[in-house]
Structures are given as C-alpha cells and as structure tokens.
Amino acid sequence: MSVSLRITFLGTGTSSGVPMIGCHCDVCSSTDQKDKRLRSSVLIESPETKLVIDTTPDFRTQMLRISNDTLNAVLFTHPHKDHIGGLDDIRPYNYFMQQPMNVYANAMTTESLMREFAYAFADKKYPGIPEINLITIDETPFQIGDIPVTPIQVWHHKMPVFGYRLGDFTYITDANRIDDSEKEKIKGSKIMVVNALRREEHISHFTVDEATALVNELKVPQAYFTHISHQLGKHNEVNATLPGHIRLAYDGLAIDC
Numbered sequence: 001m002s003v004s005l006r007i008t009f010l011g012t013g014t015s016s017g018v019p020m021i022g023c024h025c026d027v028c029s030s031t032d033q034k035d036k037r038l039r040s041s042v043l044i045e046s047p048e049t050k051l052v053i054d055t056t057p058d059f060r061t062q063m064l065r066i067s068n069d070t071l072n073a074v075l076f077t078h079p080h081k082d083h084i085g086g087l088d089d090i091r092p093y094n095y096f097m098q099q100p101m102n103v104y105a106n107a108m109t110t111e112s113l114m115r116e117f118a119y120a121f122a123d124k125k126y127p128g129i130p131e132i133n134l135i136t137i138d139e140t141p142f143q144i145g146d147i148p149v150t151p152i153q154v155w156h157h158k159m160p161v162f163g164y165r166l167g168d169f170t171y172i173t174d175a176n177r178i179d180d181s182e183k184e185k186i187k188g189s190k191i192m193v194v195n196a197l198r199r200e201e202h203i204s205h206f207t208v209d210e211a212t213a214l215v216n217e218l219k220v221p222q223a224y225f226t227h228i229s230h231q232l233g234k235h236n237e238v239n240a241t242l243p244g245h246i247r248l249a250y251d252g253l254a255i256d257c
Helices: 059-065 087-097 107-116 180-186 208-218 235-239
Strands: 006-011 041-045 050-053 073-075 101-105 132-136 142-144 147-156 159-166 169-172 191-195 222-226 246-248 254-256
Touching: 006 059, 059 087, 087 101, 101 107, 101 142, 107 132, 147 169, 147 180, 169 180, 180 208, 191 208, 208 222, 235 246
Parallel strands: 050 073, 073 101, 101 132, 169 191, 191 222, 222 246
Antiparallel strands: 006 041, 006 254, 041 050, 142 147, 147 159, 159 169
C-alpha cells in the first residue's frame, strides 16, 4: 500500500529566482504573490516522516515561512549551487532534534557537498557546525522512514541528475532528457512535478511544450511545472494556456498524493 503524502512547494523558481536582481520586466514587477518564486524545492510529509528535496540558498526563508519545526532527511538531486546552497541551515534541526541530519545524494553530489561544506566533514570540527550523516545512494530503491524512494536518472544536458519517485508522486527538476528505461519508473504515478523553464528551447531544461509532451507520453493524470524562469510569463496568464491536467506550481502550494 502506498503511503499518503503531502507535498508543499517551498520554491518554484529557477537558479536566479523571480524576481531576478536588476530585472524590471512585467513578471519581475508583478504584485501577484504567485509570481514570486524562490529557488526550487519541495517538502514531503508522510504520517511518520518529513524530508526536503534540495536545500536551496533560500532554505532558511522557506522553512520559516511555513513554520516547519522538524525535519528527518534531505534528499539531493544534483550539486548545482541553487540546489545545495542552504545546507548549512539544517543546524537548528540538529539542535532542537538532538540528532544529525540524514542527507542522501549520489556520488557526484556527495563529493561536491564534502568540498563545498568541508568544515562539516573535517576531522576536527568547530562547535556549532552542521551535523550530517551523509549517505551515498545509487539507482537502487530505498526507504526514508515510511516513505519508499526510487531514484530516477535524468539528464541535465550532459550531467546525470536524480529525480525521485516517492510512492505515487514523482519529482523531476533540472532535466531536458529522460532515457526510456527511466521513464518506466515514472509510469503509474498519480502526480508528477517536472521542470518547465520557459517556452524557448534551452540547452539543459525542458521547455513548456517538452514538459507537456512528457506528461502526456507517460499518461500521468495530474502534473505541476516548477523551476520556472521570469521568461515564461505571469502565473495566471500561463496557466490559462495549459491543459486542464497540468498547472504551474507556485511557492506555498500544498497538494496531497
């Protein structure tokens, strides 16, 4: 039996966020809160477990604005800074929960974390540094608490990135290609989240049309787009152009699966 999950979108923007520094386009100037996008991440909650996928540079702000007091694990997709930059801010969870944070990542991301946050892995640790239990994963399915996790390798141009299927929910970000064998892992999902950067072609991200075609190919009944750039347009205007089973995600959106 699949575990019931609540998914909260902590951020739905691309690496520069929306609004982007120095930009005064219609989207960056919008007063609609759905056009304010922190860097992409989600909180996954089950009856027993809370985990986040990626700790963006906005991680502290994201946790504070939903008043999230507990966290059991971090699951990383890949080592780009907009997905790992906030890892240091797990320290309050170490303090209040009195335990290290379980952090799951593939070998490439593990190496990057140890380099970027070397002080957390030093033999002689300074007091107050993040306490991390770093767990290297591959494509073998595993369990975090009561949540089953299946890694899905996707391609971010030439970089292998992990998407994840958790029960009936699939989350894929920073991808522009998925091998057929990995698509099989997604089929049967009830809800899918996928990156859709903009309408114009991009070297390492799905466009809206490409993401839409992927959802339809895999016959996923409900999908949400994330990792959105200011170039895509205003939330409400873009949503009006999408098929009924596909919506733009926005920061703070919570869904059940």
